[in-house]
Amino acid sequence: MLYELSKLRILKFPIHRSIPFSSNALSPGTEIRPPFYVSKNLFSTTRQQQTVNRVLITGGLGQLGRGIASSLRSKLGDSNVFLSDIKDPDSETLKQGPFVRLDIIDKESIEKTVFENKIDGVIHLSAILSALGEKHPQKAIEVNIRGAENILDIAKNHNLRIFIPSSMGAFGPSTVKDSTPDLTIMRPNTLYGIAKVYMELMGEYYNQKNGLDFRSLRYPGIISGDTPPGGGTTDYAVDIFHAAIEKNQYTCFLKKDTYLAMMYVDDCISETIKFFLAPREQLSQCVYNVDAISFSPEELSNEIKKQWSPEFEISYKPDYRQKIADTWPRSMCDSKARSDWNFYPKLTSTSSLVSKMLSVIKRRNEYEK
Numbered sequence: 001m002l003y004e005l006s007k008l009r010i011l012k013f014p015i016h017r018s019i020p021f022s023s024n025a026l027s028p029g030t031e032i033r034p035p036f037y038v039s040k041n042l043f044s045t046t047r048q049q050q051t052v053n054r055v056l057i058t059g060g061l062g063q064l065g066r067g068i069a070s071s072l073r074s075k076l077g078d079s080n081v082f083l084s085d086i087k088d089p090d091s092e093t094l095k096q097g098p099f100v101r102l103d104i105i106d107k108e109s110i111e112k113t114v115f116e117n118k119i120d121g122v123i124h125l126s127a128i129l130s131a132l133g134e135k136h137p138q139k140a141i142e143v144n145i146r147g148a149e150n151i152l153d154i155a156k157n158h159n160l161r162i163f164i165p166s167s168m169g170a171f172g173p174s175t176v177k178d179s180t181p182d183l184t185i186m187r188p189n190t191l192y193g194i195a196k197v198y199m200e201l202m203g204e205y206y207n208q209k210n211g212l213d214f215r216s217l218r219y220p221g222i223i224s225g226d227t228p229p230g231g232g233t234t235d236y237a238v239d240i241f242h243a244a245i246e247k248n249q250y251t252c253f254l255k256k257d258t259y260l261a262m263m264y265v266d267d268c269i270s271e272t273i274k275f276f277l278a279p280r281e282q283l284s285q286c287v288y289n290v291d292a293i294s295f296s297p298e299e300l301s302n303e304i305k306k307q308w309s310p311e312f313e314i315s316y317k318p319d320y321r322q323k324i325a326d327t328w329p330r331s332m333c334d335s336k337a338r339s340d341w342n343f344y345p346k347l348t349s350t351s352s353l354v355s356k357m358l359s360v361i362k363r364r365n366e367y368e369k
């Protein structure tokens with residue numbers, strides 16, 4: 001079925017005129033009412049719904065959104081998963097299910113979408129990633145901090161289950177770098193990391209105080225062959241494959257011995273959906289580390305040489321992203337995720353990752369010819 005953008009795009013707003021907030025502007029006895037879809041703590045502070053049936057995904061046109069939507073649609077039904085983004089989708093994406101154009105800063109439109117479509121779960125992916133955030137600090141604050149505040153507030157007021165990915169970027173230079181535990185020092189020095197820590201703490205606060213069903217996973221760098229990464233410090237581990245296939249050469253923006261925690265996109269998606277749909281009783285905490293593989297650019301390039309071409313050449317030209325990478329974990333301890341809700345990534349070696357990435361990109365290039 002083709003879901004028409006124009007039908008779902010919020011064009012036919014009920015005209016909501018703002019009432020001047022000076023008491024002089026109101027006649028005595030005037031009642032100030034918020035629009036019908038704006039609610040305030042409709043639900044008791046402890047009630048949590050047991051299932052989710054209709055889900056809104058924000059920031060859904062980035063590296064992870066379409067894959068998460070497609071996997072969730074296979075479980076909940078195509079029409080029950082609403083993809084949204086500030087960007088417009090391509091026609092292929094529109095064919096797959098409902099799409100709404102939403103800016104995460106526009107709280108009123110998000111709340112209206114939630115209300116009108118009987119949304120009971122949110123996967124909030126809108127973000128400005130680490131490297132982009134250091135280049136555009138105001139944008140990072142706006143999207144990562146104000147955006148998270150908006151969506152958490154809506155989830156609290158409408159009793160929605162909410163999943164927001166955190167990141168290994170929530171850790172900082174003073175955090176232990178190997179097998180970083182769930183609970184440890186968190187003093188990140190990027191705007192991205194600071195926003196993630198704030199989001200985690202606000203989610204946990206609403207969980208304790210208002211019973212919000214808040215869930216978060218601290219992802220490592222996510223590696224995908226068919227969707228490009230959105231401006232992070234771990235992007236090299238995707239770019240290197242495209243460069244190898246296209247020109248047998250890559251200039252890496254990190255030093256050759258920079259180890260970072262990583263995960264293949266299929267594992268990220270399947271484990272995220274498992275976690276999002278898990279019964280709340282299975283979860284002993286709101287935020288969990290998840291991890292799969294750790295490698296350096298040199299190790300990755302040696303494996304590419306082995307599996308793709310011995311002629312593949314890599315050179316190193318570290319830039320501002322090196323400073324960010326130096327503050328992040330080489331690996332994270334995810335034992336709690338494994339024992340509580342059975343987190344189980346399938347792709348856990350550099351050689352299997354390289355073989356998977358090469359086959360996905362080659363297949364995609366063939367298809368596009």
Ligand SMILES: NC(=O)C1=CN([C@@H]2O[C@H](COP(=O)(O)OP(=O)(O)OC[C@H]3O[C@@H](n4cnc5c(N)ncnc54)[C@H](O)[C@@H]3O)[C@@H](O)[C@H]2O)C=CC1
Nearest residue numbers: 059061062063064086103104126127165167219221222230
């Ligand atoms: N991809 C990765 O390696 C990792 C991702 N994460 C987290 O997972 C989540 C999703 O990540 P990706 O899909 O990789 O990010 P991405 O950068 O590829 O996509 C983010 C999306 O947010 C949208 N967006 C930006 N400003 C917006 C606004 N004002 N309103 C609505 N949408 C807006 C963008 O258009 C984009 O489609 C983010 O929270 C990210 O921090 C965490 C760790 C690793």
Ligand SMILES: CC(=O)[C@H](N)C(=O)O
Nearest residue numbers: 129130167232233234
């Ligand atoms: C690990 C992340 O959060 C992301 N990939 C980034 O590099 O910013």
